Amino acid sequence: MSVVLRGGRIIDRDGERTLDVEVGDDGRIAAVGTGLSGDADLDASGCVISPGFVDLHAHLREPGQEEAETIETGARGGSLGGYTALVAMPNTDPTTDCVAVVEQVRTLGRRSTCEIIPSAAMTVDRRGTDMAPMGELVDAGVGIFTDDGTGLQDPRLMRRVMEYSTGLTGRLGRPVVLAQHCEVTALSTGGFMHEGEWSSRLGIPGQPAESEELMVMRDIALVHLTGAHTHFQHLSTAASVAMVRGAKAAGLPVTAEATTHHLTLTDAACASYDPVFKVHPPLRTDTDVQAIRDGLADGTIDAIATDHAPHAPHAKELPFDQAPPGMLGLETAFALTLDESGLDLPEVLALLSWKPAAIAGVADRHGAPILPGNPANLCVVDPDEVWTVSGAAMASRSCNTPYEGRSLRGRVRHTLRAGEPVVVDGEVCR
Amino acid sequence: MSRSDLEEILDLTDTFAEIGRRPIPKVPALRGRTVATAFFENSTRTRMSFETAARRLSADTVAFSAGSSSLSKGESLRDTVEVVASYGADLLVVRHAMAGTAHRVADWTDLSVVNAGDGCHEHPTQALLDCYTLREQRGSLDGMRIAIVGDIRHSRVARSNILAFTALGAEVVLVAPATLLPPAIDGWPVTVFHELDLLLADLDAVYLLRMQQERITEGLIPSLREYANDFGLSTDRVARMRSDALVLHPGPTNRGVEISAEAAADPRSVILDQVVNGVSVRMAVLFQLLGSGQQLVAADIEPVGDDARPEGVDR
Incomplete structure (x- = not known):
């Protein structure tokens, strides 16, 4: 038809x-x-009429946490948000760190309303100690590797992963992308929101901006050493944006994403003590929000990502420290970016569609110009169109918007x- | 809370303090009401203080206590609160190791909720009893210079007291090692010092906070010995304080760390008054939330006993 x-x-x-x-x-x-x-x-x-959107960062929770989301429900939410392709994060249970789980995710994805692009963990079980079978995973079509949820702490192993990935370019047909969740856990552990004025007042232990920035700094140095394409996930601080801007100016092969929540919300939201505002990296300050917007405007940040992270309602009905971090994003990303980024519509569509499509290696089929063939x-x-957000009305199994x-x-x-x-x-x- | 809100509770506390001095310190004000204490963090003293306050007002008490462990069995905090509330409680007293928990509990229930300490955030009834104790000794907090000494960073007592002391007209000075201050306190109505000795002679009161061993394993201070040397209220230091200065501590005290045994026993120490006043203040708080409002009627504070109770009073 x-x-x-x-x-x-x-x-x-x-x-x-x-x-x-x-x-x-x-x-x-x-x-x-x-x-x-x-x-x-x-x-x-x-x-x-736009090319469909591509999300570089979606937690679809399957296999493992089907109570919170499935590939089917996550993809439905994606479709409602204008997405035609979602990069599935590998922090599943079992971890997507081997071909068997990649194939399971892909098979489930084929029945869904989006193209599901499995990413795989850089290290076995995301433990940060042993390299995942990256060659085998590349042969199975995986082009994005990430331990998202945590950053790879060990600088020596990160260096090795970077070096090893550069040898896989031929097998993949394009450079492998290493997507890093930048967080030095030695500085962030025990913190549940951004460390600053608000955390001091609220009595919630904080994570300093530097826990993100130190890893951005380290990985830029390691990209300089190895030449591996590194993609910085969910940048949240002004200094992180500035460092990525500098790395790009120096010609290094780095890309970056920002989430809609980091360009629209600040740590002041935590004053409600509602863990729906708990997310990693945490919501930061007004200055950081402005820096993210500037980074989107000048091209330092290549893409809007959602970090869509569904959690069942009871998981968020816990004290702030015990509730898991993360928030829904797929169904609100377009409107939030349009309303709050300060960018015009063509720029918004670029950040949601063809620019992330290029990073995900799917530019042949997503984000392509609207031409016959x-x-x-x-x-x-x-x-x-003006509409009102309702978590209960969303396609997601969860409602933590x-x-x-x-x-x-x-x-x-x-x-x-x-x-x-x-x-x-x-x-x-x- | 505003100055007038605070003063209203402190004024009401006077009445309940008088009841505490009676031979039988019990009145029928909250007969038939149930106060539930939901303590998710161990606290013998605060719990005993609230339970004593409730019983002196003739309220029934039910107690729920658990580490956060029961929550790890899969029950959400909200489930737990609903279960506790379903035992017919009229008011929940909530203590939790995490900031904001009492606030969240209040979002989920129509019952009155009293925060009995939430993590590093606030401990409002402690601040009220501290204000009451200072007012009892001095008549007013106006113009007092009060130093809060120790682990401000992790202290709910400090956060509540900074708000309450300044609202009542006192000047607050924080004295702590740099690692034990909150990361960002610009804009707080306080001045900060790192050396206690520079201040001692100019203080109207020194408020010592409890120092915990875990601050050493967290790398925040080198040792309890160094902390005691620099920030402890030693016998020498208490000797250098003004003759009318006051010494306060929320308890339990670490003798020899933040306060020496001699300093705790000094006539200027009002640490035991704080404990006594804690019950009176909590009676006032429970009464304000559950009783006949702020207006005490005679029947509320009649001695308990069938003979003494006026005809027709049956709450």
Whole structure:
């Protein structure tokens, strides 16, 4: 069945034009133009047709914590948020550190509404002591390695992982990406929010900004030594942004992401003592939020990521120290970025779609220009629709959104995954 | 709390302090009401103080105590609170090792919740009893210069007392090693010193905080010996204080660490008055939340006993 997206304005990496898009039943774009006819129409009037979004950082919890999320429910939330591809984090149970679990995640992903891109752990069981079988994992198609949830503490092992990864470029067909969660645990352990004015007042032990910054600094030095492509996850401090800016200026192969919560919320939110605001790295200060926005504006930060981290309600009904860190992000990312980054719509779409697609190594099928013959991974967004966030209404099995009750502008109307309309008029079709 | 809120409770405390001095210190004010103490962190003294206060007001008490271990069995804190509340309690007294827990509990229940200490955050009834003790000795806190000495960083007592002392017109000075101060206290209504000896002669009161062994394993101070040498209220130091100065400590004291045995026994020490006043202040707090409001009626504070109770009073 062919579908025509009618009445919208296209924005992709090539620019902007007002044309309709016909999607063929082969899952590819059949035609771009006017006067197109298909078996069905999807109304895109007042909307922007964009390549689908790519999240470099989603915790889909399967296998292991299906009570909080499954690949199916996480992908549904992704589709509602305009995503057509999600990079699944490997802190599953068992850890995604071997081909068997990668294949399980991929198999479950094939039945979902997004393309699920498994990442794998850099070290066995994310313990930071022994290198995971990276060659075998690369042969299974894994291009992103991360111990996310923790950073790799041992600088010697990090150096070895970096060096080893540079030898796998030929087998993967592109450089392997090492995605680092920057946190020196010797400085952060025992802290549950950003250390500063608010933590002092609230009596919640803090994590200093330096626990992130020391690892950013170390890894930039090690990239200088090894040449490995290193991707900095969820940058949260002004000094981290400045260091990545410097590394890029020096021509080092580094990329970076920021989350929507680090560009919209500060540590003041913890004054409610509600662990829905507990996240790693923690919410920081106004100065840091501004630095993240500046980093997005000048290209230091390449992508918006969600760090979508579902937790069952009872897990957040614990004292602040005992509740697990993390918050939902997939269904709110577009609106928050549009409303609060200070960037215009084409820049927002770049940060959500084609720029992360390039880092994830999926630019051939996600984030590609909207041209005949390209895979039809698309979303249609209404930049003016105002809606109210409700955790209970989300597709996620969990409801730990820190934006509950907040009114946002900008919503995803339709999402097409490989030509199939998986979201129509803001509702998931399967 | 504002100055007038604090003064209202302190004024009410006078009445309950008088009851405490009676031969039978018990009144019917909260008969038929139930006070539940939910202590997720061990505290013999605070719990005894609250239970004594409740019993003196003729309230029933139920006690829940657990380390945080029961929560690790899979029950959320919210589940636990709902179970405790379902025993028919009218008020929950919550003590927890983590900041903000009483605040969260109050979000989940319609019952009155009293914070009996939440981690490194606050210990409001301790501050009230400390203010009451100072006021009892001096008439007013206005213009007093009070030094709080020790582990401010981890102290809920310090955080509550800074707020209460300054609200009542006192000047607060913090004295601590740099590692035992909160990481960022710009804007707090305090001045900070690292040397106790520079201040001793100018203080109206010195408030010593408990020093714990674990601060050494955390690398915050080199040893208890060095701490005692630099910050302990030794016999020498107490001798250099003004004759009308006061010595306070929230207890339990580490003799020989933050305070010497002689200093604790000095006539200027009001440490035992603090314990006595703790019961009276907590009676006032429980009464304010559960009783007939702030207006005490005669029947509330009649001696307990069938003979003494006026006709028709049956709460």
